[in-house]
Amino acid sequence: MKKSVALTALTGAAVxxxxxxxxxxxxxxxxATASDxxxxxxxxxxxxxxxxxxxLSYEGLQAAAETVGSETREVESxxxxxxxxxxxxxxxxxxxxxxxxxxxxxxxxxxxxxxxPEIDYVLIDDPADADQDGTADAENIKPLLYNTxxxxxxxxxxxxxxxxxxxxxxxxxxxxxxxxIFMDGFKQGVDHYNEVNGADVKVVGWDGKTGSFTGGFSxxxxxxxxxxxxxxxxxxxxxxxxxxxxxAALNAIEDSGEEVALIGTDADLYETDPATQDLVxxxxxxxxxxxxxxxxxxxxxxxxxxxxxxxxLENEGVGIAPLHNFEDKVDPALVEEVEALEADIIAGEIxxxxxxxx
Numbered sequence: 001m002k003k004s005v006a007l008t009a010l011t012g013a014a015v016x017x018x019x020x021x022x023x024x025x026x027x028x029x030x031x032a033t034a035s036d037x038x039x040x041x042x043x044x045x046x047x048x049x050x051x052x053x054x055x056l057s058y059e060g061l062q063a064a065a066e067t068v069g070s071e072t073r074e075v076e077s078x079x080x081x082x083x084x085x086x087x088x089x090x091x092x093x094x095x096x097x098x099x100x101x102x103x104x105x106x107x108x109x110x111x112x113x114x115x116x117p118e119i120d121y122v123l124i125d126d127p128a129d130a131d132q133d134g135t136a137d138a139e140n141i142k143p144l145l146y147n148t149x150x151x152x153x154x155x156x157x158x159x160x161x162x163x164x165x166x167x168x169x170x171x172x173x174x175x176x177x178x179x180x181i182f183m184d185g186f187k188q189g190v191d192h193y194n195e196v197n198g199a200d201v202k203v204v205g206w207d208g209k210t211g212s213f214t215g216g217f218s219x220x221x222x223x224x225x226x227x228x229x230x231x232x233x234x235x236x237x238x239x240x241x242x243x244x245x246x247x248a249a250l251n252a253i254e255d256s257g258e259e260v261a262l263i264g265t266d267a268d269l270y271e272t273d274p275a276t277q278d279l280v281x282x283x284x285x286x287x288x289x290x291x292x293x294x295x296x297x298x299x300x301x302x303x304x305x306x307x308x309x310x311x312x313l314e315n316e317g318v319g320i321a322p323l324h325n326f327e328d329k330v331d332p333a334l335v336e337e338v339e340a341l342e343a344d345i346i347a348g349e350i351x352x353x354x355x356x357x358x
Contacts, residue, residue, distance in 0.1 A: 037300045039065055040073040040095035042086045044102035046217045046243035047076050051273045052266035053243045053288070057101045057124055060292030067293075068300040083108040091116055097299040099124065099292055103178050106130065113138035120299040124288060125178045127308060139306055142295055146286040146311040148265075149185030149354035150345055151318040152239075154338050155263050155284050156189020158320070159237040160201040161334040162261065162281065169204040169235035171212035171226045173242025181354050182241040182265060182284060183211060188352060192341075204233045214245055223248035231256050237281060239263040250275060261326070268321035281330075283321040287311055310356055314346045 041061045043054040058074065065072045073093050075086040083100075087108045090098050098119060100109045103126035110128055113121045114137070121141045128136040128143050136143060159168045170186055172179040183206040190203050205212040212230055214223040223240075227249040230238060238253070238260055240246040246264060253260045262269070262276060264283030269276040291309055298304050311317015320338075323330055344350040351357075 037068055037070045037097075038073065038093070038095050039068075039070060039097040039099070039296045039300070040090040040093065041075075041099040042083070042090065042101065042105060043074070043076045044083075044104050044217065044243075045077050045079055046102075047078070048074065050244040051269065052246075052264070053125075053286075054101050055272065056267050056286070056288040057099060057292050060289040061099055061296055063289070064293040064296035064300070067297055070300070080104055084111065087112045091119065095119065097122065097296050097304075099296065102126070103176055104174075109141060110137045113141045116140075120304045122292060122295045122299075124292065136306060136308070140304075142304065142306045143308040144288065144291050144295065144311075145308055145356055146288075146318050147181070147352075147354055147356040148284055148286055148311075148318050149181045149188070149357070150313045150352045151284045151320050152182045152185030153189040153192070153345065153350075153352045154320050154342055155239070155282055156186035156191075156203075157193045157341055158189075158282060158330070158334065158338050159186070159239070159261075159263060160190040160193035160199065161197075161337070162326075162330055163201055163236050165234055165236040166200065167202045167204055167233065167235045168237040168239075169230035169233065170239040170241065171205045171214065171230050171245075172240075173214050173217040173223075173245050175210075175213045177355050179213075179241050180206075180211075181356065182239065184208065184354055185352055186239055186263075189341075192350070204235050205230045214242065214248075217243045217245060219244045219247035219251075224252050227252035228256075231258070231260060235260065237261045237263065239265070239284075241265050246276075250279065253279060264321070270321065270324045277325055280324065281326050282323055285319045285321055287317050287319075291317065313342055 046054050048054050048058045077086055083105050099122045101124050106126040109123045117140050123141050124144045128141045170183050187203045190201050212226050214226045223245040240249045261281040262279040266286045268283045269280045
């Protein structure tokens with residue numbers, strides 16, 4: 001049985017400033033009145049009802065549309081082969097701002113933005129830098145990026161301190177930097193816990209260079225098999241990274257009959273998917289909703305800024321969710337340690353490595 005003590009919920013709701021640095025978030029101004037402005041969005045293959053990545057971005061677009069008093073257009077992708085055509089369909093609809101959700105849409109976004117310089121593009125989770133020269137490949141693309149390694153570090157430390165098995169696990173969808181950044185931070189957090197506490201908690205599914213991946217972002221048989229493989233190695237906390245693939249982990253946990261805690265990604269799974277409420281320890285948050293909303297509103301107001309946005313703990317673009325039903329299962333001293341770690345990361349006293357760290 002887990003330790004049962006009361007505590008105050010972890011803070012960390014993802015509220016974001018749409019600046020490249022660490023300014024505090026600002027509420028939407030509501031100044032836009034562009035009722036004829038048409039913002040649009042394309043999902044990746046996870047779809048808008050994935051309870052995380054695409055859903056948050058979609059909600060951000062809808063919030064912006066409500067503020068500016070406009071209609072929207074949205075296209076839901078079911079496979080990568082549809083991305084280029086789906087983006088073009090929104091160009092043909094007369095969209096003035098197009099949000100493309102996910103790194104897999106990067107090539108289609110760059111191609112469309114280059115051909116349509118009058119349209120503002122918001123690309124989530126990719127720098128739009130195919131030639132790797134350090135800048136977006138089209139001046140009308142605003143990348144929205146999130147240094148989730150920082151928040152995942154906190155989740156990893158929390159998981160290590162919570163685990164009684166001495167083993168925690170993770171697995172991803174496709175092996176891309178926007179996926180492995182979670183796994184990197186998670187492992188660093190576990191390693192830090194071991195160093196500070198003289199412990200030896202193992203990480204299953206990621207060794208810092210390679211690990212377990214499903215090959216896609218669907219909660220399919222491959223995702224469940226991957227989850228089962230990680231669970232079969234005796235972990236009692238698992239972090240699935242890749243939109244709806246967490247649903248496969250839920251099924252695998254239920255089938256195993258073991259007591260395993262789940263860590264969500266992108267959105268607070270406790271809030272977005274009631275089926276997780278008895279299992280979710282916390283979630284690693286990416287504030288895609290507000291950052292998308294503010295980028296679209298800026299476009300509507302004629303204030304579109306292509307400077308990349310990077311969400312961090314400092315600007316509250318990333319964070320971890322409250323413990324919810326696990327509040328009485330986690331030692332409050334561990335919670336205090338996690339809160340102190342957050343302050344130390346923000347202050348630069350603890351370095352979390354990631355491809356976005358610079």
